[in-house]
Amino acid sequence: MDVLMPQLGETVAEGKIVKWFKQAGEAVKPGENLFEIETDKTSMEVPAIAAGTLSDIRFQVGEVAKVGAVVAVIAGAGGAASAEIRPAPTVNASTKLQSPFAPAKAGAQAEPKKELGPRFRGDERGRAQAPEQTNIGARDFAYPDMSPWREVRTPERNYGPAKLGTGTYVTPLARRLASERGIDLNRVSGSGPHGRIVAADIAAAPRAIEAAPAAAQFYLVADVEIxxxxVMRDEAKAAGVEFSIGDFAVKAWAAALRRANPQAGSDVALVLDSDGRRVTRIIRDAAGKTLTAIARQTREPDDGAPSVSAVTAVRVLAAPGIREFSSIVTAPFTSVLALGEPRRAPVEAADGGVRFVSQMTVTLSCEPRAIDDTQAAALLAVFKSLVENPVTALI
Known part of the structure; x- marks a missing residue:
């Protein structure tokens, strides 16, 4: 038996094979899915309508077949036929089929006119009938309608609703592409009939920042001598002024941002852990504030969630022994500078020997649609220089 590429619409001339559920040589039963096809208008899983062995697959995954093309062959027994479809009679030497155009024999009663079943009418009239009326219970497979020309609906594979809240319709292929690429369909203008969003619209749509997956972020790591x-922190403490490495990182990061772009703002968020919960402090115009003012502001009592105006943050992790870590960038931030725990580390000396230094590993997480890797690397290099020469961050 030849398995044909079905037509999923009057204007559809071809379909793409996206998955085979059976391999060549495997047995198939009526009702088992054979393959899945996809067009710009719809997608469906095509079941077998006869039992046998899948002897040949003529179109592989990713290949496009014209409507009516033979995509596979099922060999062997055809299985039990349903009550609506009767097998053709066998023709042998002792049996002749009467021509449908031959006149009826005298006295023969005319055969009553038979009405086509709902599978061939193309309507839904057979759906409401009871099982005993449709003979569904007599079938040996679960599907009530095995016509390969009818769409098999699979809502869980639709990647979202076909109709948006705005009333715009989206084709299955467009929904799938938008989901895979992180595109907000509410921001896409449809070019199809009546404004329908089609696959070509997804290819031309920009990706929304809020829909970007974490894997789209990039990370830069640097070891910084501290x-x-x-020494400066210890001297300040002896003079009655205390600040943390996190406080200084906020000052140095804001100074690096201001030096990279004097017209840009220098609001920086400090994200830290306090009493077992995460706390965010917004230091506005951190580049213009003194280190003492920043330290005082980061220690103020938490009065609830602040009004976030910063687009970048410094993250300090309270857990000891963490050499380095990467923060996931979440809205409204476009970059986060994560500070690892300070440690003593061996480095190569100028004479080729080994010396030990106080060191901290910092990791910069960036949203690529807000900052590119070249800009991020330049910012991190300036920050490293300011921390290794802390006086330069204060002048």
Whole structure:
């Protein structure tokens, strides 16, 4: 038996094979899915309508077949036929089929006119009938309608509703592409009939930042010497002024942002852990504030969720022993600078020997649609220089 490429619409001339559920040589039963096809208008799973062995697959996954083309062959027994479809009589040497155009024999009673079943009428009249009227219970497979020309609906594979809240319709292929590429369909203008969104519209649509997956972010890592910073911190503490490495990182990061773009704002969020929960402090115009003012502001009592105006943040993790970590960038931030725990680390000396230094590993997480890797690398290099020479961050 030849398995044909079905037509999913009057204007559809071909379909793409996206999956085979059976392999060549495997047995198939009526009702078992053979393959899945996809067009710009719809997608469906095509079941077998006869039992046998899938002897040949003529179109592989990813290939496009014209409507009516033989995509596979089922060999062997055809299985039990349904009550609506009767097998053709066997023709042999002792049996002759009467021509439908031959006149009826005298006295023969005319055969009553038979009405086509709902599978061949193309309507839904047979749906409401009871099982005993449709003979469904007599079938040996679960599907009530095995016509390969009828769409098999699979809502869980539709990648979202076909109709948006705005009333715009979206084709199955467009929904699938939008889901895979992280595109917000509400931001896409449809070019199809009556404004329908089609696959070509997805290819031309920009990806929304809020829909970007975490895998789309990129990360830059740098080891920063903090020996001079620790000395300055100890001297300030002896003079009655206390600040943390996180406080200084906010100042240095804001200074790096201001030097990269003097017209840009320098609001920086400090994200830290307090009493077992995450707390966000917004330091506005951190580049213009003194280190003492920043340290005082980060220690103010938490009065609830702040009004976030910063687009970048410094993240300090309270867990000890974490050498480095990467923060996931979430709205409204477009970059996060994560500070690892300070440590003593061996480095190569100028004479080729080994010396130990105080070091901290920082990881910069970036949203690529807000900042590219070249800009991010330049910012991180300036930050590293300011931390390793802390006085330069204060002038």
């Amino acid at each position: 020996g001079r910073l620790l």
